Amino acid sequence: MTEQALIQAAQSGDQDAFAQLVEANQAMVYNLAYRMTGSPDDAADLTQEAFLNAWRGLARFGGQSAFSTWLYRLTSNACIDFLRREKRRGTLSMTVESGDEERQAEVPDDRWSPERQLERQEAREAVQKGLDALSPDHRQVLLLRELEGLSYQEIAQCLDLEEGTVKSRIARARLSLRDFLKKNNF
Known part of the structure; x- marks a missing residue:
């Protein structure tokens, strides 16, 4: 099944199609989150958050960009929000593993x-x-x-x-x- 077909199926509520999209992109999403936060635990949490946001917002994905580009944006936004929250708390989870x-x-x-x-x-x-x-x-x-x-x-x-x-x-x-x-x- 092509990526476009998987996206359309997932937009129709097919959880298996979305699971295939997750599997195809999870390493890229995790790596981005890890590099932005420097923490494997935070990266794992933010990866889940990015995919949850993708599932919730899938109906709004119009296909103007590649699915991976859209996921990059969701992941980046989740990471930036996380880093801003951490900064407001006065501590930043940016330790080197x-x-x-x-x-x-x-x-x-x-x-x-x-x-x-x-x-x-x-x-x-x-x-x-x-x-x-x-x-x-x-x-x-x-x-x-x-x-x-x-x-x-x-x-x-x-x-x-x-x-x-x-x-x-x-x-x-x-x-x-x-x-x-x-x-x-x-």
């Missing part, structure tokens, strides 16, 4: 020395801290561009922004991230 070493220990990669692994971990943590220091809007566009590989046009469509705004935000985000890493000697 300390489980990286555990995963490496479970699946050892003998090609890397312990020193190299430590350097890579420190670099990942530095970049995550730099991303955490960005505003949610800047973090969002940078992640969509650099990690998810979306074009400026796709990001603009996904976030309902002008393409020039997307380019400007990405440029500012890159500059801020670079300055953060330089300032912290990374």
Whole structure:
């Protein structure tokens, strides 16, 4: 069944069709949520929230964009709302997962020395801290561009922004991230 057929079936109330759409897109949605929040638990919660919002709003999906683009937007919005709520509370759930070493220990990669692994971990943590220091809007566009590989046009469509705004935000985000890493000697 094509994606369009699955969407139409899901819009008619077919839960199995929607389940297939979820399965096809859940890794992408989770990865985006994880990169925006830095927390696997928050990402899992936000993934569920994004798909719940998709189910509730499926009747409004008109097909002007790809289904995945629409999901990007729903996920991004859920993440930004979450980050704003966390900021108002005074704490931000943006911790770098300390489980990286555990995963490496479970699946050892003998090609890397312990020193190299430590350097890579420190670099990942530095970049995550730099991303955490960005505003949610800047973090969002940078992640969509650099990690998810979306074009400026796709990001603009996904976030309902002008393409020039997307380019400007990405440029500012890159500059801020670079300055953060330089300032912290990374």
